[in-house]
Amino acid sequence: FIVLCTIVFIFLDQQTLTQLSSPNALLGDFIALLAALSYSFSSVFNQKYLQNINNIQFTAVFSCLNLIVGSILTGIFEFHQLSTTKIEVIFILIGYSVLTLVFYLIASQLIKISDAVYYNVSLLMTNVYSFIFSTK
Incomplete structure (x- = not known):
């Protein structure tokens, strides 16, 4: 649910800032979302790995x-x-x-x-x- 809301907010942000932003804004938002997701996965993996x-x-x-x-x-x-x-x-x-x-x-x-x-x-x-x- 949270991921779906995040994607909806990214698309809403893209629609409202179309006139002011660059044509690669959606790609930048997607890369930022992917980076945050991979960082959270790495933290959870590190927690499992650090226990041993x-x-x-x-x-x-x-x-x-x-x-x-x-x-x-x-x-x-x-x-x-x-x-x-x-x-x-x-x-x-x-x-x-x-x-x-x-x-x-x-x-x-x-x-x-x-x-x-x-x-x-x-x-x-x-x-x-x-x-x-x-x-x-």
């Missing part, structure tokens, strides 16, 4: 797989920009990677303590609050 293993083991496997996929995608799409990258940008990326590691260590512990549903709802509310406070 250690947090460090989970983070190590998760990080190694992301390193492989991220390196391949960066090599394919950003190869021409890697040669002109400044050292400051590299330090910023290293800092971001460390903060992401800390986030996922905390997230895996939170998913283990509570449910993936509570974790997803808390992240969604954080996004809503950041949107509300960023608008003027």
